[in-house]
Amino acid sequence: MPPIVSITLFLPLAGALAILAWPKAPARAVHGIGIAAAAGTLIGALAMWGRGVSAAGFAQVEQIEWIPSIGAAYRVGVDGISLPLVLLTAVLFLLAFVYAANLRQQPRAFVALGLLLETAAIGTFTALDAILFYVFFEVSLVSMYFMIAGWGHEERQRAALMFFLYTLLGSLPLLLAILGLYLGSPEPSFDMRAWIADPPLAGAAATWALVAMLITFAVKIPAIPVHTWLPAAHVQAPTVGSVILAGVMLKFGTYGLVRFALQMTPDAFRDAGLIILALGVVSALYGAFAALAQTDLKRLVAYTSINHMGYVIVGVAVAALALDPGVRAIALDGAVLQMVSHGLVTGALFFLVGMLQDRTHTREMGEFGGLLKTVPALGWSFVLAAFASLGLPGLAHFPAEFQVFLATLRVEPVAVIVVLGIAITAGVYLKALRETFLGEDRPRWQGLPDLSLREWLALAPLLALTVAVGVAPSWLLDVIHRTTAALAL
């Protein structure tokens, strides 16, 4: 058996090194290497999908010794929670490299950073060793910092600095929690499987570890009140940066919430379940209301991300509170599916906003109008993605949010107030569609080109997957459910 997980994990890094080793590479070759490496990674991820997951813990585990003196090892593997996220990561990165194929400003550095980021992202989802997880978690931070600082828009330096400081401040508490779990475990080891099977901390120590982890993951998700870096970073980031940031990196937070907080300190999580649930409800509603107040299209999409990730928090909290394993599985199924759906839909939306900005050099909704007639393909794509984002049945978010709400109703009916968020996001997107694509067409936008082949290639797979997940989510849910149904908390 070839070590498919490791190959998939390090293929992007190999691509990055190849680019660095070829100093005079022409831009076309650089983009070619980037796309080839990302395509190879997607093939690897599909092979992992083919080998599947097991109901009894982690599958496809590969490990070698790393720092045996302290019990740290290179351990990777997947389960039904991480495998869909690996696939999502591979898809989004490939499309991002396709979209960025026309970039001529320092393409070598850009593609190399992007590939480094892809390895970091897949590593974060597949790591089964806490140190390894932390390493990938932080490496992604550094690459994203340079991506925003180097290729962002007007105020990129400030936004990049804010992003880096905020998330570093956020991630260091996780280090404390990891050290606490390590020092509390019976054998000195950073093996996450052991920590999940037999949570090493109890009582006050577990509560403190949970608090530290919640700080880290709340910043990353982001949840109220530590979300303020997100709109700034998104608005200034280049389009590809936004797609990756929203599509992949926000999932580090929700994935960590399940993998670390829920699975490694389950009792403390259950005790704090109502507080975390409230956090999710407030985040979801706040994100929706804040989106309503935006005039900048990119900021608007950024705020709806806070709303969607709020539903994930609600799903995880409900899973912790649920006494019936069946309900818990429904809640977690919804939460994990919501992560994937958000990656697909928000990825598409950020691509579309980027395409609009490339053409018009503005993101202000007030300046657009009637674009559906000028650029019909772009316009209708946006309509589809916007409807998906507001939770229309038949599109990707619906099955996810439906399951989250269903479980919420069973466990904590009051919290179903969060459904209001859907109504508000509907308002948000209808307003955005009206101002941008409907209404009077303006002379200054006459003659805008519609989608190019490169843009179609980046966009079409996301839209197709959005429909596929919405109409027939079972191919994803089956994999997710194998793990969530067997999860003992």
Add this chain to the structure above:
Amino acid sequence: MARDLSLLIPEIAVLLTAVGALSAEMLRAPRAALAIAVGGLLVATGLSWPLLGTDTTVFGGSFRIDALSVWAKLILLPATALCLLLARVDVRGTAREGTVYSLLCFATLGALALAGAGDAMFLVLGTLLTGLATFALVAYPDSDAATEAAMKFFVFASVTGAIMIFGLSYWFGAAGSTLLAELAGVEDMPLAVILGLIAVVVGLGYKASLVPFHFWAPDAYEGAPVSVAAYLSVVPKVGALFAFAQVVRDLPADSGWAPVMAGLAVVTMTYGYLAALVQDNAVRLLAYSSIAQSGYFLLGIVAVGTSALALPSLIVFAAAYAAMNLGAFAVVAGAGRTLDALAGLGRARPWIGVAMVIFLISLVGIPPLGGFVGKFLLFAAAIDAHYTWLAVVAIANSVLSLAVYLRIVVPMYRRVETAGATFPGQGAWIGVVTWVAFVATLAIGLAAQLILAGPMA
């Protein structure tokens, strides 16, 4: 006697190297002096390898051959060799070039004496030997700034040294011996132990540039050649910090040294980074950064005796710190002393830029680099010793440090027309030092096991 001397072969080799370099200088052969110094130190490093795993003392317990002192040799001797190469760029063609190489070797010998000290007299000897050699090194350029820096350094060292010797006399009085190991038996005279401890904190604290004994450091670094500043920030400092560990492991636990060290750690880290935030001179910024980094070392020292991770964490962090700090100084030595001189460097010299970014984020403690593994182990040691709050403060300071180091990174990627014109300009040695430090910073992060296998086995 023969056994004792055979265990000291590396130190003897360093001494012979220093004398050899001096002799070459007397023959007016500075290049030979450099070759002897670098070669001799590398030979001494090789001679230290077989001692790994030894845990004994020589000369009646006055000098220790243990993990700390052996790793001090394995870290500080190559670090000194790198400083010699940097110094070549600074002092090439000056009147007494060879003396610089010889003095660097003598100062390193002093640092090694500190790192293995088992006797109060070795603390004094080591402090004086590094002190005398480094005063001369700082003053070497013969400029007003260098003379002033050396003068400050000298006065500060004299006062703190006098206080330390005075305080050590209390220990001698209480224990009836200058051996540090005898202090463990002192029970009925806690005041004498505490007075002695305060004096040692002053004496070694100056050498390790802990706040509030750090005032000399930024001025001395700024006045001295960059290579000497790099040297001061690594070799005497690591020697003094290892000496702290050697001292506190014999102190009675109830003498309250651990909270004192924890307090010093907090003040040193926080003040160092806050002061670094407002510097415009890259050397001064790195000087304050190295002050702050001393505070991180203290996390490991606080845990000495209570956590098995204490000594490994000190050793790994010392190795990582030597690599990343020398690397950062090497880039500054090549580009220029001001932050403006670094502007555009990352665009003009992409690989040097990458190396500098790696050094700086390693200093922050971002994985998978050496600085991360070192700090990770230090945090673990502190938490294991029930100083979780100290680890929390250290982590908060790591965020502050990011703001400090980004002050160098951000201008490096600014668009500047004349960027990098001067780098490396004055010689290929800077490039060699940069690459060695770069590889070491990465390797210590990815293969920390190679170091940990020693002390923990």
